[in-house]
Amino acid sequence: MTQKKTILDFLKMKANAEPISFVTAYDYPMATFAERAGLDMILVGDSVGMVVYGYENTLPVTMEQMIYHTEAVRRGAPNTFVVGDMPFASYQSSSEAAVLSAMELVKKTNCDAIKLEGGVRVVERIKAISDAGIPVMGHIGLTPQSSSQLGGFKAQGRTAESALQLLEDALAVEKAGAFALLLEAVPPEVGGLISSRLSIPVLGIGGGDRVDGQLLIVGDMLGLFESFTPKFVKKYTDLASIITAALTHYRDDVKNRRFPEDIHCYKMAKGESERLQAMLGDK
Numbered sequence: 001m002t003q004k005k006t007i008l009d010f011l012k013m014k015a016n017a018e019p020i021s022f023v024t025a026y027d028y029p030m031a032t033f034a035e036r037a038g039l040d041m042i043l044v045g046d047s048v049g050m051v052v053y054g055y056e057n058t059l060p061v062t063m064e065q066m067i068y069h070t071e072a073v074r075r076g077a078p079n080t081f082v083v084g085d086m087p088f089a090s091y092q093s094s095s096e097a098a099v100l101s102a103m104e105l106v107k108k109t110n111c112d113a114i115k116l117e118g119g120v121r122v123v124e125r126i127k128a129i130s131d132a133g134i135p136v137m138g139h140i141g142l143t144p145q146s147s148s149q150l151g152g153f154k155a156q157g158r159t160a161e162s163a164l165q166l167l168e169d170a171l172a173v174e175k176a177g178a179f180a181l182l183l184e185a186v187p188p189e190v191g192g193l194i195s196s197r198l199s200i201p202v203l204g205i206g207g208g209d210r211v212d213g214q215l216l217i218v219g220d221m222l223g224l225f226e227s228f229t230p231k232f233v234k235k236y237t238d239l240a241s242i243i244t245a246a247l248t249h250y251r252d253d254v255k256n257r258r259f260p261e262d263i264h265c266y267k268m269a270k271g272e273s274e275r276l277q278a279m280l281g282d283k
């Protein structure tokens with residue numbers, strides 16, 4: 001059985017330059033596989049909205065949906081550090097709303113930490129949630145909940161000025177009490193700079209090779225999400241083709257009466273088939 005890692009373990013991993021492995025999951029089976037594969041951390045991201053529900057973006061995702069999926073992941077990965085994502089509109093309006101939302105997510109799902117998006121502008125929220133005793137992961141760079149403000153799903157920090165703005169955001173998130181920072185879609189120089197200036201672990205999703213750990217969205221890396229594939233994704237397999245081929249095979253077997261075979265069929269108790277025939281014969 002794996003031993004669940006803690007925030008202190010992640011700090012030690014950063015100090016020892018041991019990369020942290022991080023993946024998203026949204027349901028019980030995938031969480032089971034992630035734990036079996038020895039991932040250090042699982043994010044139940046609001047990307048569930050796009051990967052599982054087929055929404056165009058993450059904005060429609062509700063707290064009820066996040067609770068439902070985070071609970072399932074917790075059951076599938078009881079010994080892995082699970083981060084629950086705060087959906088849009090659950091923390092933006094006030095620090096009080098943010099603390100109540102974070103408490104609800106943790107209380108109902110038993111996740112180990114929460115994640116929210118934003119830099120300087122959400123430091124009060126991060127501080128309030130941390131002060132309530134809940135570990136917070138920050139998230140800057142390409143922040144999908146505000147992608148329309150950013151002009152779409154675009155890489156960030158590509159100019160010196162915007163890289164410095166990201167560094168300012170990162171330092172503010174750390175100062176506010178976050179235990180880790182997720183950095184999305186920035187050049188490796190920016191990932192390296194931010195990781196070297198922060199004492200908390202900096203995890204990258206499209207953040208290059210100089211950060212303290214890597215996150216990928218499970219639907220992207222397994223080839224399940226077909227709408228688009230960001231540049232930073234490495235596809236480790238093509239489950240969409242594998243699943244479609246298996247379903248086609250099944251359909252053909254059914255249509256051609258090749259399924260079920262004898263091995264898939266229950267047997268009547270000894271002698272009962274003959275007895276049934278005899279009983280039917282009497283009628």
Ligand code: KIV
Pocket residue numbers: 024043044045046047048085139144182184205215217
């Ligand atoms: O919801 C999510 O999976 C995320 C990633 C895009 C980082 O926030």
